[in-house]
Amino acid sequence: MYDVQFLIENSNLPGPRGNLKLLYDFSKNASEDIIDKCLEYIKPDVRNSPEEFVAMCGVLSFSTYNKNNLKKVIPFLKRTANHGSWRVREAVAIAIQEIFSDKVDTALDGLRSLIQGNDIERRAVVAGLCEPKLLNNEDVNKKILDILLELSKPFSHDNKLDEESTALRKALGYGWSVVVSKGPENGKIIFEELFELHGKHINWIIKENLKKNRLQKMDPEWVKQCLLKM
Structure with missing residues (x-):
């Protein structure tokens, strides 16, 4: 089981590219307790740091863990889409891809609040939905x-x-x-x-x-x- 220290030590940040494989692996296996710890790292000034990667893990794992409760996930994504870190914002787009990957047809209405939001929130919708693995219907x-x-x-x-x-x-x-x-x-x-x-x-x-x-x-x-x- 991963912990926050492991995420920090293996983040590949600072650097041009975070450890996306670890991000996905973590999101599929994280417990509620470790997710809550990761969410504490969603702070204003985390750009290009190991802590920024932990924040990304928090965004994606929270969304994946709660993917069957869109009333909980969508407001969270709407808030987080406005974060100052582009990597955290990108984690929101990835989260949209992951939580809708097996139910796009029934879940699109859940994104309406982001579609009607500001341009950063709308950007997350575009980046999330324009993903080949979602486009098979x-x-x-x-x-x-x-x-x-x-x-x-x-x-x-x-x-x-x-x-x-x-x-x-x-x-x-x-x-x-x-x-x-x-x-x-x-x-x-x-x-x-x-x-x-x-x-x-x-x-x-x-x-x-x-x-x-x-x-x-x-x-x-x-x-x-x-x-x-x-």
């Missing part, structure tokens, strides 16, 4: 595409973006391509609705997705036609 894929369209529409302007909006735009700049490539029939139709919107940020989202190899391999002629529409 045509109906689920369509629902996620509809969410992406909903979150893209507010970018139909030319105003300067703040840091939060830029983070969401960046996620949308690749997320569309992941879902479209996994469900081209609905994906191409819904993606093309972006062309009915206007503004440099919408154009950026379209172009960034069309650059992705997964779309180039899926349907190069369609990509070419989309670029001509630009």
